[in-house]
Amino acid sequence: MRALRGGVERRSGGVNRKWKIVAGWVAAIVIVDQITKAVVDRTMPLHSSIPLIDGFFNLTYIRNTGAAFGIFAGSHEVFRLPFLIGVSIVAIGFILVMLKRLRDGETGLAMALAFILGGAIGNLIDRVIYGEVIDFLDVYWSIYHWPAFNVADSFITIGVAITLFYLIKAKGDDPFAAI
Numbered sequence: 001m002r003a004l005r006g007g008v009e010r011r012s013g014g015v016n017r018k019w020k021i022v023a024g025w026v027a028a029i030v031i032v033d034q035i036t037k038a039v040v041d042r043t044m045p046l047h048s049s050i051p052l053i054d055g056f057f058n059l060t061y062i063r064n065t066g067a068a069f070g071i072f073a074g075s076h077e078v079f080r081l082p083f084l085i086g087v088s089i090v091a092i093g094f095i096l097v098m099l100k101r102l103r104d105g106e107t108g109l110a111m112a113l114a115f116i117l118g119g120a121i122g123n124l125i126d127r128v129i130y131g132e133v134i135d136f137l138d139v140y141w142s143i144y145h146w147p148a149f150n151v152a153d154s155f156i157t158i159g160v161a162i163t164l165f166y167l168i169k170a171k172g173d174d175p176f177a178a179i
Helices: 002-011 017-043 075-100 108-129 151-170
Strands: 047-053 057-064 134-143
Touching: 002 134, 017 057, 017 075, 017 108, 017 134, 017 151, 108 134, 108 151, 134 151
Parallel strands: none
Antiparallel strands: 047 057, 057 134
């Protein structure tokens, strides 16, 4: 019956629950990410910092020319920017393929992949528009500083953690296996 219902849904042009979840989360993440970056860009001077929780958390406006944790930041722009944009596009394509293969009932995993996809798209928009990514969330303790990050990075991290949880919990059952 489930296969029959899925076939009717596809023929009628309807969008199944999995894709509605993905579209909703991706749209929300990209919108919130881009709004927060625009607010920081328009209200704070570059490299300025506003303490929010003394000794732990600041808003610090930086621009990351590299990838996660500043990897490739020192590379020449002629190489770095096309490479990072290309890697982002490949990653987005890979996530879309995994979502397509994901069983319809796997809503938690669909949400986790949507988090990663939304974050990847948010940071890709920055790379295309500015050639770098706006970061502003600055967590630290004593002399230990975590590299500044943004809303998109947060959702990517949360999405990866949830995905790993689901894959570990699957215990050999492949949620991406064709039915």
